[in-house]
Amino acid sequence: MSVTLRDLLVGLETIGPPTDLDIPILGLAYDSRQVRPGWLFVAIRGFHVDGHQYVDHALKAGAVAVVVDVRHWNGPTTLGVPLITVADSRVALAPLAANFYAxxxxxxxxxxxxxxxxxxxxxxxxxxxxxxxxxxxxxxxxxxxxxxxxxxxxxxxxxxxxxxxxxxxxxxxxxxxxxxxxxxxxxxxxxxxxxxxxxxxxxxxxxxxxxxxxxxxxxxxxxxxxxxxxxxxxxxxxxxxxxxxxxxxxxxxxxxxxxxxxxxxxxxxxxxxxxxxxxxxxVRAAADVRAHAVASGPSGSHLRVTTPWGEAALHLQIPxxxxxxxxxxxxxxxxxxxxxxxxxITALEAVPGIRGRMQPIHLGQPFDVIVDYAHNPDSFEQVLSMLRPLTKGRMIAVFGSAGERDRAKRSVQGEIAGRYADLLVLTDEDPRGEDPAAIIAEIVEGAERAGKRVGDGYRCIPNRSEAIHVAIAAAQPGDLVLLLGKGHEGSIIYASGAIPWDEADVACQALRSLGYTKPDA
Known part of the structure; x- marks a missing residue:
């Protein structure tokens, strides 16, 4: 890809006439640590870091041109490489990138x-x-x-x-x-x-x-x-x-x-x-593409669909x-x-689930297991209230709450889950620098407001893998085990760093430890 600085600046308003427009640009970066020789560096002021403070670092890394924001650049007017000044470098990043990739x-x-x-x-x-x-x-x-x-x-x-x-x-x-x-x-x-x-x-x-x-x-x-x-x-x-x-x-x-x-x-x-x-x-309002006669359960939905292109029956596997x-x-x-x-319709019916989004886990067990990303009060209310009347047996919910984030939501999540689920297994979800036990204690406050008591109403097991194994081992035919909060995420973040994580895989391990395998295995 042969791109010059002139190519990158097409359609971009600059403050003052840029120079040396015919120099080749081999890449662009807004993080000085990513700059390589021959690249353009775009300095952006973020919430925590101001890229304008790292222009020298970008130059040492080989930047051949620099874009700065007129509101935040207090450095020299010349750098030894082309210096392009714009009204808003964050906004300029999109046209620069689009021009670079043609x-x-x-x-x-x-x-x-x-x-x-x-x-x-x-x-x-x-x-x-x-x-x-x-x-x-x-x-x-x-x-x-x-x-x-x-x-x-x-x-x-x-x-x-x-x-x-x-x-x-x-x-x-x-x-x-x-x-x-x-x-x-x-x-x-x-x-x-x-x-x-x-x-x-x-x-x-x-x-x-x-x-x-x-x-x-x-x-x-x-x-x-x-x-x-x-x-x-x-x-x-x-x-x-x-x-x-x-x-x-x-x-x-x-x-x-x-x-x-x-x-x-x-x-x-x-x-x-x-x-x-x-x-x-x-589903409810008059629409061009509309669902009729919807019957939903933990394993999916059956419905009829009318459209300007005809009508058809649809069996959706996603709950x-x-x-x-x-x-x-x-x-x-x-x-x-x-x-x-x-x-x-055939393509929709073939989708077994979206990773981490109301993802059913089936290994032949006589109860349902669903992995979902729900991690705040609104999503808890939506998921739990929808699944409660569709669950024949008990609902068992495994969840935690993120550390160094909104503390007020923790007890609210505990109270919502306590109203709908029969058993809560409270565990870690990205504790970061906070004490995992202290986070769980705040969730417990809400669970107890909903009438849950330690032992039969809730259990506290910080180790998430152990918590999932305990919840699945406790499930009986007709029950639903909901694993909430991590969904698709590939790690759990602790004070010491992130550890790899795969919620669906851990659920499968727990089911296999109980002797369940895929029906066609």
Missing amino acids: HPAAHLRTIGITGTKGKSTTTDLVSQVLEGGGLRTGMISTVDFKIGARRWPNTTRQSTPEAPEIQGLLHEMLDAGCSYAVLESTSHALSPYWNRLGNVYFDVAVFLNVTHEHLDYHGSFEQYRADKARLFAMLGEGQSEASCHQGDRVERPVWAIANADDPNCQFFLDAAPSYARRLTFG GSFNVSNALAALSVALSQGVPLERA
Whole structure:
């Protein structure tokens, strides 16, 4: 890839005329520790670290040009390499990255999924259903990255990575022959402040739901909702640029797809440009793609679906009534992209679960085991209240609460779980620098408010592996064991560092220790 500084600055407003525009740029980084010889360094002021303090470090590492933010740069006006000053270096990172990778999204059909809950599951479902329709996809989600047949865990603990990582992955997708990119699109990444998804040319925007969350960052529900709705406002951006890249005029129809069951549905549809095609999905409200006669249980859901493309029966293996809505969203995307209804249904029915998201663990045991990422009061209420009436026997919940995070939620989680579950097994979940026993004691306060007592109502077992083994050993036919909080995450963080973790694998080990194996093994 031959890129010059001039190429990188196309479309970017700079303060003062840059010099030496024809020098080649071999890469770009916003972390001085990642800089290599021949790279551009973009200095960004973060919440904890100011990249402007590390310009010298970047130069010593071989940076051949530097971008700084006029508000935060107090250094010299010359550095011996080109110094580019911009109004906001964080915002500039997206166009710089898109220019470096030659705007890969211009050659892909790009799908963005936004919502407070269900983004990761729906992103994965969309990718799998499109693949079932014969379309090669790439995917960026909280849980996994995927490029064609290659899939690997997202270990960054960022749902939507920074712009250089996004553009780099999109470039890899294009090189691998993908025609579609499916992106989990968080409110932070869509926010004008972060602009991580800038210069990603969305062809399909999907809205799932919006509740009062992340208000500490966005300031108000109205701003949170507006930041999410930017995904719809961005539909069709770059179409003329895409046509220029391809050499002739190519019409790319764009779709605004929204959940009719959410009261904010119309707000999101209204945010889309007038030329976008609209499509709604729903379970309760009238919608273009609608579920009927839904019967849900811990092992999945049966329903009928009516659509503008016909109707069909659907057996969804993923448990949870909210996953019916996520499946409808994925079905809507597939149908909008020309996947035949029958093939889309077949692909949805083949999905055994999304890693760490209401993931069933079946090794032939006469009770249900589900791994889920629920880790806050809202998600606890949603998951537990939905599964309680569907559980024939007892509900056993294994969970903890993160250290060095919101302490107030701990007792609330304990109280919610205490209301719904018969037995709580309280354990570690990223204690970090806090005392694990002290965290569990705060959860116990809420559990006891709900009437639980030590021994028969709750047990405290900090070692998470031991806790899961104890919970599964206690299960009887018809029971449900819920493993909450870790989901897909690949580590547990202690004061001494992170240890590798795989919740589903530990659950399988516990079941095998009791003699259970897969029915076809």
